[in-house]
Amino acid sequence: MAINPITQRLILIPSLILLTSCSYIPYVTAPKKIPVQFAINANALFTNDQYSQLLAQYVDDKGLVNYEQLQKNRQPLDLYYAQLAAVTPQAYKSWSAKEQLAFLMNAYNALTLLSIVDQTPLKPSIRDIPGVWDARAFQVANQTHTLNNIEHDTIRPTFNEPRIHAALVCAAMSCPPLRKEPYSAAKLDQQLDDQVRKWLANPDSGFRIDRQQNKVYLSKIFDWYGDDWKPQFTVENQFNGDQKQRAVLNFISSYLGPEDQAYLKTGKYQVNYLDYDWSLNRQ
Numbered sequence: 282m283a284i285n286p287i288t289q290r291l292i293l294i295p296s297l298i299l300l301t302s303c304s305y306i307p308y309v310t311a312p313k314k315i316p317v318q319f320a321i322n323a324n325a326l327f328t329n330d331q332y333s334q335l336l337a338q339y340v341d342d343k344g345l346v347n348y349e350q351l352q353k354n355r356q357p358l359d360l361y362y363a364q365l366a367a368v369t370p371q372a373y374k375s376w377s378a379k380e381q382l383a384f385l386m387n388a389y390n391a392l393t394l395l396s397i398v399d400q401t402p403l404k405p406s407i408r409d410i411p412g413v414w415d416a417r418a419f420q421v422a423n424q425t426h427t428l429n430n431i432e433h434d435t436i437r438p439t440f441n442e443p444r445i446h447a448a449l450v451c452a453a454m455s456c457p458p459l460r461k462e463p464y465s466a467a468k469l470d471q472q473l474d475d476q477v478r479k480w481l482a483n484p485d486s487g488f489r490i491d492r493q494q495n496k497v498y499l500s501k502i503f504d505w506y507g508d509d510w511k512p513q514f515t516v517e518n519q520f521n522g523d524q525k526q527r528a529v530l531n532f533i534s535s536y537l538g539p540e541d542q543a544y545l546k547t548g549k550y551q552v553n554y555l556d557y558d559w560s561l562n563r564q
Contacts, residue, residue, distance in 0.1 A: 312418035312427055315395070318359040321367035323423075327384075329463035331361040332391055336461050344450070344458020344479070345564045352398040361391055366420035373422040379466035382440050385421075386448050387463045389431045392419050393452050396428070397561070406559045407452040443509040443532065446502050447476040454558040455486040455501070478536055486555060488533060490541060495550040497521075501557040503529045521548035 335358055339351045351358065365388050373381065396413050397403065404410055410417075414429045421431065436445055450459045457480035464472055480500070481488040489498040503510075507525035514528040522530065530552075534542045544550075 312416050312425070313412070314418045314420070314425065315362075315399075317363045317366045317420055319363035321360075321363045323367045323369050325367070327364060327368050327372070329361075329387060329465070331357040331364065332387060332463050335361070335394075336459075336463065340459050340461045341564055342461070344460070345562050346394065346397075346452075346459060347564045348394075348397055348403055348561070349563075351394065352401075352403065355398055358391065358395055358398065362395055362419070365391070366423065368422045370422055370424065377466060378440065379469045382436070382442065382445070383464040383466050383469055385431060385436050386445060388419075388421050389428060389436070389449050390459060392421075392428060392431075393450065395419075397452055403563075404561070406561055408559050437506075437509065441512065442473075443506075443513070444473040444477055446506055446509070447480045448473060450562070452562050454560050454562050455555070456562060457487070457502075458483075459562065474536075481533060481536055486558065489555070490544065490550075492544070496553055497530070497545070497550050498553050498555050499526070499529060499533075501554050504554045519546045519548065521550055522552040526552045 335351065339347045341347075368384075373384070376384070393407070396410060396417055397407065400410060407413055415427050418425050418427050420426075426435070432449055436449075447457045448460070448464065450456045457476060460472065460476060462472075480486075484498075487500050490496075491498065503526075507529050510528040510532050511525060514531040515524060516527050516531050520527040520530040520534075530545050534545050537545070
């Protein structure tokens, strides 16, 4: 499944956004800039080596994180943050669309990890961190960004790519699993499709069909961000639900076997959303 062309060029302008989903209560004070701990030469070649090593070491096969050990050995994460900050806007703009998207998704997930391990003691949920999405500001490509800004003001409006919702992980049990490797331009389509399959395979937080009750259960993420699937996947005479739900089911069906595809296309079921577990995605 190819990534569609960029609908607009990236504009790196820090801003805040209030959502009813992955955002917490809006913070009323100015964003707090999280300091960069290491000096990195801006001319140095950017790599994901530090991030790759910590993902392999602290993330298990289920996408759960050993936050206790990561907090004790956080230098690779702090170094990676310094590398994210040191990238120049000129270098970023020279990259391909896939390189830009991979960079931003890795930045979002790494800075989410950083937000968690910055708390002593560790919080039971990311939502227990005041202003985690809209008041903690980071340096990314030499610009100031909150997590909300990266996801909602940059990635979503810039890239016509709904699969990013399977890749951006907000550190909750009902989030898609955190991948054990960084995203890369060379493998991005394969990685995103694999993320979607892993996400949908979890009947408690991704997707589930209950034929006995004639019900289909979707992740709450498909409710919050379902409109992102409408431009590419809207259908009128198949599936069930409103336009947003039909578009989501059309998308999901391409990842299922023939029997489940046929069932979804009949539309003879009720669409429901799974409860969202905000507890920390910790091992």
